[in-house]
Every structure is written in C-alpha cells, then in structure tokens.
Amino acid sequence: LTRPAYLYDVTWRHEQARLQALEDLFDPASRYFIERLGIAQGWQCLEVGFGAGSMAVWFSDRVGPSGRVLATDLDPRLLPSTGRPNLRIVQHDLMSDALAPEDTAAFDLVHTRAVLAHIPDHAAALRRLLQAVRPGGWLVVEDMDATGPVMAAAAERYTSPLAAQGVYRACMRALHEVLTQGGRDPGCGAALPTAMRELGLQNVGAELHAPIVAGGAERDCMRLTIEYLHDRLLATGLIDRRELEQFLQLTRESTFSYVPLFMVTAWGRTSD
Numbered sequence: 001l002t003r004p005a006y007l008y009d010v011t012w013r014h015e016q017a018r019l020q021a022l023e024d025l026f027d028p029a030s031r032y033f034i035e036r037l038g039i040a041q042g043w044q045c046l047e048v049g050f051g052a053g054s055m056a057v058w059f060s061d062r063v064g065p066s067g068r069v070l071a072t073d074l075d076p077r078l079l080p081s082t083g084r085p086n087l088r089i090v091q092h093d094l095m096s097d098a099l100a101p102e103d104t105a106a107f108d109l110v111h112t113r114a115v116l117a118h119i120p121d122h123a124a125a126l127r128r129l130l131q132a133v134r135p136g137g138w139l140v141v142e143d144m145d146a147t148g149p150v151m152a153a154a155a156e157r158y159t160s161p162l163a164a165q166g167v168y169r170a171c172m173r174a175l176h177e178v179l180t181q182g183g184r185d186p187g188c189g190a191a192l193p194t195a196m197r198e199l200g201l202q203n204v205g206a207e208l209h210a211p212i213v214a215g216g217a218e219r220d221c222m223r224l225t226i227e228y229l230h231d232r233l234l235a236t237g238l239i240d241r242r243e244l245e246q247f248l249q250l251t252r253e254s255t256f257s258y259v260p261l262f263m264v265t266a267w268g269r270t271s272d
C-alpha cells in the first residue's frame with residue numbers, strides 16, 4: 001500500500017487549537033477508560049501520535065516519578081519540551097521507524113487515538129503498536145467511526161435545530177469524500193474490537209461514544225477542520241460555498257447542537 005501524506009498541516013496557524021479542541025472532546029472518556037484498566041504510579045506508557053500532547057502530559061502526571069512516558073508523533077512540534085523528567089518526546093513514524101530495543105515489549109500501556117484513520121493498513125499499524133506492549137500489558141486504541149452514510153445518518157438525528165440537518169448532511173458527505181481519499185478510513189473505529197481479538201489480545205472490550213456539542217465554543221474541532229479543508233470540500237462538488245458558510249456559521253451559534261464524530265475506544269491485554 002502506498003501511504004497518503006498526512007492530511008493536516010502542523011504549521012497551519014489553527015492546527016494546535018484544532019487538536020486541542022479534539023482533546024477537549026475526548027480526553028475525559030479516554031482517561032475514564034484508562035483509569036478503569038488500573039493505571040498506577042510506576043507504569044510505563046507509550047502515547048503514539050500525541051498531537052497537541054494532553055494525553056502524554058496526563059500520563060506523565062498519572063504515572064509519577066517512578067513511571068515513564070514515551071510520546072511519539074510524525075511531527076512532534078506541537079508539544080515542545082515540557083521539562084518533565086519522566087516524559088520523553090520523540091519524532092517517530094509508527095509505520096516506518098523501528099522501535100528502540102528498550103521500547104520493544106516494554107510498556108504497561110500503549111495508547112493511540114485518532115491516528116489509525118490516517119493509516120490505510122490498520123492491521124500493520126496495530127501489529128506495530130502491539131510490539132511495544134510488555135507481556136501482560138494493555139493496548140488501548142481509539143478511533144472514529146464518522147462521516148460514512150450510516151453514522152452520518154445516526155449523527156444527523158442529534159443535529160438541532162431540524163432546519164440545520166440538510167446542511168449538516170451535505171457537509172458530512174463532502175467530508176467523507178475528502179477523508180477517504182488515498183485509502184484513509186474515517187470509519188475504522190468500527191473494526192477495532194474484532195481487530196483487537198484477531199491480534200490475540202485477551203480481555204478485549206470496547207465502547208462507542210459521541211459527545212453532543214453545542215455551537216459557539218471558542219475552539220471547535222469540526223469548525224476548524226472544515227476551515228482547514230475548505231477548498232478540498234468544495235472541490236468534491238458535494239457541497240457549495242454557501243452551504244459551507246452556513247455550516248460554519250451554525251458552529252458559532254449556541255443554539256446549534258450536533259455530534260461531530262463517534263469514537264470507539266477498544267482495549268485488550270497481552271498474555272503474561
């Protein structure tokens with residue numbers, strides 16, 4: 001498989017805010033599920049594709065001075081050095097860079113969120129993540145199930161006011177077209193529970209969740225995503241300029257509410 005270039009540009013002036021908005025939406029659930037697995041002081045955690053880095057910083061707090069966190073990303077510049085002795089930030093491509101020998105089969109917990117959707121070969125990505133988990137450790141993979149016709153129709157039910165549903169639908173169609181180009185899969189979350197079982201993991205569990213968001217937030221992940229992809233969305237021919245502007249305007253209004261995306265959290269443990 002040839003891999004498409006990563007879709008977003010870390011140097012875009014709003015990319016940090018866009019990723020922080022994603023963190024605002026999903027960190028509470030990610031932390032909740034990871035707490036339930038028993039994360040404790042002294043754990044060694046790997047965060048892959050850390051983005052703006054809030055989960056990596058949380059891991060650093062949570063595992064304390066006796067633990068360690070390795071945080072990797074294709075482009076790590078949105079989390080400059082934090083001065084935390086237990087947090088190491090490394091530029092690393094999950095799909096082409098080898099893990100250091102001391103990081104192989106080493107981690108109590110390997111976590112990644114919203115990264116697989118950008119990598120067409122999910123099975124290979126999961127195998128690479130698994131290589132880092134120590135015997136008896138946990139792999140937690142979170143990814144979206146968004147924009148495909150079935151999930152977009154489900155999300156549309158939560159779009160209010162009703163008059164906004166048409167423009168929401170057009171936006172999801174165009175977004176789906178852009179997000180699937182190059183073999184990317186914005187529906188990959190749905191396959192995670194089975195994929196985790198097929199990896200031979202035990203105690204596999206998964207949950208689907210979706211925040212219902214009000215418009216008017218200072219940083220809104222969907223609004224910033226649409227602003228960034230604006231021209232590519234128009235180029236699909238599935239939405240016109242007026243509809244895009246209408247959708248962007250809705251996301252600025254506190255009377256608008258909608259589901260930006262469904263997220264699947266899946267976890268499983270390697271055998272001792």
Ligand SMILES: C[S@@+](CC[C@H](N)C(=O)[O-])C[C@H]1O[C@@H](n2cnc3c(N)ncnc32)[C@H](O)[C@@H]1O
Nearest residue numbers: 049050051073074075092093094095113114115
């Ligand atoms: C949508 S962001 C998600 C960021 C963060 N995980 C979160 O959920 O808040 C995807 C991140 O994955 C990184 N990424 C994409 N492909 C990657 C790869 N092959 N190896 C490592 N990181 C990758 C991107 O640079 C980006 O920071």
